[in-house]
Amino acid sequence: MSAERLIGLCPLEEIADPGSRGLRLEGDGDSGEIFLVRRGDQVFGYRNSCPHTGAPLDWQPHRFLDAGGQLIQCATHGALFRIDDGECLWGPCAGQRLRPLSLVVREGMVLLRRPGEGGR
Ligand code: FES
Helix, strand or coil: CCCCEEEEEEEHHHCCCCEEEEEEECCCCCCEEEEEEEECCEEEEEECCCCCCCCCCCCECCECECCCCCEEECCCCCCEEECCCCEEEECCCCCCECCECCEEEECCEEEEEECCCCCC
């Protein structure tokens, strides 16, 4: 049997609304940079890697959104991505997507869903 595991990332209140926050995921063979974007009670998360070149997207620490706070913007060549599904709407990687994370918000905490191990 495989059980889903939930890993705490950060309290919801530590992300501006609307706003974003970068984090580093550690351990279990799945480490790397990620970021979260908040809109109200909803949080979306992606790997911090632009589909164009693999570069990190933030132009300053924890700053992933465009000036209007409506789209995710890559710092390197300015590609713009929809917040809710990570699709690139404009830029050199138009039509490609950011790699999404499976998140849940529970009791004010943003949690990452990870599949359990040994389920076969
Ligand atoms: S690296 Fe993101 S748009 Fe080029």
